[in-house]
Amino acid sequence: MNNTGNKRAPSMWAMASGVALCGLSIFALPGDAAAQALKPASSPSFSSKEMQMVAPALESYTQVLLLGDVWVRPDLSPRDRSIVTLAVLIARNQPLELPFYLNRALDNGVTPGEISEIITHLAFYSGWPNAMAAVSATRPVFAKRKITSKQLPSAKVQLLPLDKEADDKRAKSVDENFGKVAPGVVQYTTDALFRDLWLRPGLAPRDRSMVTVSALVASGQVAQITYHLNRAMDSGLTEKQASEMLTQLAFYAGWPNVFSAMPVFKDIFAKRTVGATGM
Amino acid sequence: MNNTGNKRAPSMWAMASGVALCGLSIFALPGDAAAQALKPASSPSFSSKEMQMVAPALESYTQVLLLGDVWVRPDLSPRDRSIVTLAVLIARNQPLELPFYLNRALDNGVTPGEISEIITHLAFYSGWPNAMAAVSATRPVFAKRKITSKQLPSAKVQLLPLDKEADDKRAKSVDENFGKVAPGVVQYTTDALFRDLWLRPGLAPRDRSMVTVSALVASGQVAQITYHLNRAMDSGLTEKQASEMLTQLAFYAGWPNVFSAMPVFKDIFAKRTVGATGM
Amino acid sequence: MNNTGNKRAPSMWAMASGVALCGLSIFALPGDAAAQALKPASSPSFSSKEMQMVAPALESYTQVLLLGDVWVRPDLSPRDRSIVTLAVLIARNQPLELPFYLNRALDNGVTPGEISEIITHLAFYSGWPNAMAAVSATRPVFAKRKITSKQLPSAKVQLLPLDKEADDKRAKSVDENFGKVAPGVVQYTTDALFRDLWLRPGLAPRDRSMVTVSALVASGQVAQITYHLNRAMDSGLTEKQASEMLTQLAFYAGWPNVFSAMPVFKDIFAKRTVGATGM
Numbered sequence: 001m002n003n004t005g006n007k008r009a010p011s012m013w014a015m016a017s018g019v020a021l022c023g024l025s026i027f028a029l030p031g032d033a034a035a036q037a038l039k040p041a042s043s044p045s046f047s048s049k050e051m052q053m054v055a056p057a058l059e060s061y062t063q064v065l066l067l068g069d070v071w072v073r074p075d076l077s078p079r080d081r082s083i084v085t086l087a088v089l090i091a092r093n094q095p096l097e098l099p100f101y102l103n104r105a106l107d108n109g110v111t112p113g114e115i116s117e118i119i120t121h122l123a124f125y126s127g128w129p130n131a132m133a134a135v136s137a138t139r140p141v142f143a144k145r146k147i148t149s150k151q152l153p154s155a156k157v158q159l160l161p162l163d164k165e166a167d168d169k170r171a172k173s174v175d176e177n178f179g180k181v182a183p184g185v186v187q188y189t190t191d192a193l194f195r196d197l198w199l200r201p202g203l204a205p206r207d208r209s210m211v212t213v214s215a216l217v218a219s220g221q222v223a224q225i226t227y228h229l230n231r232a233m234d235s236g237l238t239e240k241q242a243s244e245m246l247t248q249l250a251f252y253a254g255w256p257n258v259f260s261a262m263p264v265f266k267d268i269f270a271k272r273t274v275g276a277t278g279m
Numbered sequence: 280m281n282n283t284g285n286k287r288a289p290s291m292w293a294m295a296s297g298v299a300l301c302g303l304s305i306f307a308l309p310g311d312a313a314a315q316a317l318k319p320a321s322s323p324s325f326s327s328k329e330m331q332m333v334a335p336a337l338e339s340y341t342q343v344l345l346l347g348d349v350w351v352r353p354d355l356s357p358r359d360r361s362i363v364t365l366a367v368l369i370a371r372n373q374p375l376e377l378p379f380y381l382n383r384a385l386d387n388g389v390t391p392g393e394i395s396e397i398i399t400h401l402a403f404y405s406g407w408p409n410a411m412a413a414v415s416a417t418r419p420v421f422a423k424r425k426i427t428s429k430q431l432p433s434a435k436v437q438l439l440p441l442d443k444e445a446d447d448k449r450a451k452s453v454d455e456n457f458g459k460v461a462p463g464v465v466q467y468t469t470d471a472l473f474r475d476l477w478l479r480p481g482l483a484p485r486d487r488s489m490v491t492v493s494a495l496v497a498s499g500q501v502a503q504i505t506y507h508l509n510r511a512m513d514s515g516l517t518e519k520q521a522s523e524m525l526t527q528l529a530f531y532a533g534w535p536n537v538f539s540a541m542p543v544f545k546d547i548f549a550k551r552t553v554g555a556t557g558m
Numbered sequence: 559m560n561n562t563g564n565k566r567a568p569s570m571w572a573m574a575s576g577v578a579l580c581g582l583s584i585f586a587l588p589g590d591a592a593a594q595a596l597k598p599a600s601s602p603s604f605s606s607k608e609m610q611m612v613a614p615a616l617e618s619y620t621q622v623l624l625l626g627d628v629w630v631r632p633d634l635s636p637r638d639r640s641i642v643t644l645a646v647l648i649a650r651n652q653p654l655e656l657p658f659y660l661n662r663a664l665d666n667g668v669t670p671g672e673i674s675e676i677i678t679h680l681a682f683y684s685g686w687p688n689a690m691a692a693v694s695a696t697r698p699v700f701a702k703r704k705i706t707s708k709q710l711p712s713a714k715v716q717l718l719p720l721d722k723e724a725d726d727k728r729a730k731s732v733d734e735n736f737g738k739v740a741p742g743v744v745q746y747t748t749d750a751l752f753r754d755l756w757l758r759p760g761l762a763p764r765d766r767s768m769v770t771v772s773a774l775v776a777s778g779q780v781a782q783i784t785y786h787l788n789r790a791m792d793s794g795l796t797e798k799q800a801s802e803m804l805t806q807l808a809f810y811a812g813w814p815n816v817f818s819a820m821p822v823f824k825d826i827f828a829k830r831t832v833g834a835t836g837m
Contacts, residue, residue, distance in 0.1 A: 050697060053706070054677065054697050056674070056710055056713045057675070057758065057760075058674075058677060058681055058689055058693065062686070092651070093651075096694070097690055119333065120336045124534055125534055127371070132375075135334055138334075142332065149332050152335055154336070155336045155340075157336075188349075188526070215533075221499060221539065243740050246739075246743050250743050251685070254684045254685040254688070254777075257685075262739055265739050266735075266739040269738075372652060395615070396615070398616060399615045399619065403812070404813055407620070409812070410613070412652070412654055414608075414613055422611075428611050433615070456820075456824075460823050461801050463801070463802060463804065464805050467805070479615065481615075494812075498778070500818065
């Protein structure tokens with residue numbers, strides 16, 4: 001995992017942008033040079049020069065703000081930001097950007113096996129065609145890095161132990177609600193999802209939940225966030241990490257999806273704090 | 280229509296997955312061999328071998344669970360599953376997967392004319408660009424099968440009779456609600472949609488509604504489901520078929536969209552049952 | 559700006575379709591010939607002949623109804639319709655259709671600089687990957703028209719004056735609501751969005767709001783429409799223009815998204831009318 005960037009102060013861009021009130025865009029400021037030093041070798045999909053031929057401001061925002069500032073904020077590691085970003089791209093079916101972010105993920109410490117499991121997980125949570133497009137985009141990246149199927153979790157694996165009591169409760173609740181409406185969905189939710197997919201050890205439960213929550217926010221599926229964000233935090237995702245997921249998601253899934261998700265996050269944070277203090 | 284698969288017991292995968300509780304993934308089980316026999320000649324978009332190079336578990340889920348189990352469940356024919364799946368792919372603008380599923384649809388008894396009408400229908404319900412992308416993906420499939428425009432409904436056709444009383448009621452309600460807010464939308468809703476598109480005979484009203492409901496669920500547009508699912512069931516879609524649409528949709532549009540739709544389906548099933556028994 | 563089409567009566571298609579009640583599709587009617595005269599040189603993405611090989615009815619709807627009737631309705635200029643359409647295509651990540659509509663936009667009077675700003679704006683409102691795909695699709699269109707970066711707003715520009723009192727109020731409200739939940743999002747919302755992006759002079763505030771509202775409707779993000787439609791109308795968008803945006807959006811983002819948005823538009827229109835009359 002590459003945490004180098006995490007150690008810098010988060011205020012560079014904030015300082016720079018504070019001056020925007022004087023009526024001059026941020027990009028004339030010395031912060032620019034600092035960001036330049038942090039910027040990666042290449043921009044998403046194509047060179048900065050190409051981007052400047054269509055949208056010079058977007059090129060600057062990409063280098064200074066997104067890659068130079070957002071990605072190196074503390075509270076969420078570059079590795080976790082990569083997982084969130086991959087989840088967004090797969091959930092929103094944007095395979096063109098995947099190669100750049102897959103390479104970035106591998107550089108940031110996400111393993112090939114974890115990538116394989118993220119794609120498989122999102123087949124269920126974002127739909128099969130999204131996963132198929134992701135496989136297509138990932139194959140040449142793996143091939144170029146000489147990653148073979150031996151480095152990937154096989155189809156048949158020893159599953160993590162099931163918390164049977166908790167899952168029986170979940171299954172009972174879903175069955176009472178929807179057992180007669182959609183028996184097929186209810187059956188696969190238990191058999192294929194919670195007693196198979198979620199127990200695959202190639203992706204830690206906390207990361208699996210982070211992928212799920214990212215996909216939900218990125219798709220505007222607010223109603224499902226409560227269950228999965230609680231599950232994520234039960235599995236070790238901290239409040240600060242969840243909060244920083246929202247920052248990352250704002251840039252990759254757009255501001256409106258994040259503004260729709262924030263009230264749900266707020267509510268969960270509040271309820272868990274009350275619970276933690278025994279109130 | 281190919282109903283062969285419908286005659287098998289639906290329990291193979293359920294039995295297999297039951298053993299997952301013992302801590303071993305399902306894919307070591309004899310069910311695997313059974314599924315192998317059912318699996319189609321090729322996987323979506325690329326060979327199984329290629330999929331295994333990125334996500335071996337996904338390849339297994341695809342063969343054993345999705346193609347080997349879900350597609351052959353009773354209560355919804357392979358032909359209807361194909362229509363639901365095409366609607367999802369067009370509604371979510373995933374043309375890369377279309378060629379595989381178009382061929383599958385034609386093999387399952389969906390006619391070229393019905394495919395032509397599904398695309399045209401979704402221009403209105405999913406947006407023009409989605410339909411354009413679908414045309415692009417369909418053309419080579421039709422060409423390879425030597426399907427010509429003579430086999431397709433022409434632009435000018437004898438329309439089905441209009442139930443004027445029912446549609447006057449619908450039009451009046453929409454006009455009262457939105458006639459001043461969006462007169463253009465209200466005008467085209469009546470003139471272009473309900474008194475033209477919906478009356479085209481190349482796609483049965485029940486199938487047209489099935490396409491519409493599939494697109495709504497696949498796009499998370501929960502608010503519009505009530506009207507269109509009721510219309511679908513008025514046109515002959517059974518409760519069991521609607522329920523199995525949800526199973527198919529879970530895999531192709533992702534679990535969260537289906538979990539958002541299930542309460543609406545539940546409500547409609549309940550109200551229609553009450554209505555049917557005179558309560 | 560090309561307003562030629564605006565001067566015709568809007569009733570051609572309405573008249574034509576009225577006869578559909580007699581049981582014959584609209585395309586046999588004399589209106590057809592009139593529409594023929596109005597139709598552009600080419601259809602989206604491919605020739606009419608190619609479209610007829612898959613969906614003859616869709617080809618007719620495209621020529622007669624969409625390009626021949628909707629695009630030339632009064633109350634919203636072809637230039638504004640182009641901006642709405644580009645916003646939909648970028649927000650829904652449909653770059654394949656962009657070249658056709660970019661050329662149409664440039665023909666209708668949208669400047670290269672405005673296109674550059676629309677893409678940059680939607681990086682924030684629809685997500686970075688959508689903007690990247692738009693850059694990719696736009697570059698060859700600009701190159702073919704010999705549009706160079708000299709015609710585009712540079713990254714560093716003199717910003718429009720900030721209405722500090724109004725924005726302090728906005729910032730305070732967001733901070734009170736979400737300052738502790740997502741400090742990163744709140745910070746960038748003020749520093750990068752409302753005190754930088756929104757003040758860039760290359761796209762008029764009214765047009766920037768039109769882009770934002772179009773993206774929100776096209777993505778089904780109903781909850782965010784109220785703030786941005788009010789902002790659009792405060793910046794000069796008229797009620798008639800907002801209403802006609804809905805007609806354009808119905809065709810490009812699909813009927814269901816528009817039916818979900820109409821109640822919000824209705825509510826805002828009503829409240830602003832009350833406000834205007836002092837009630």
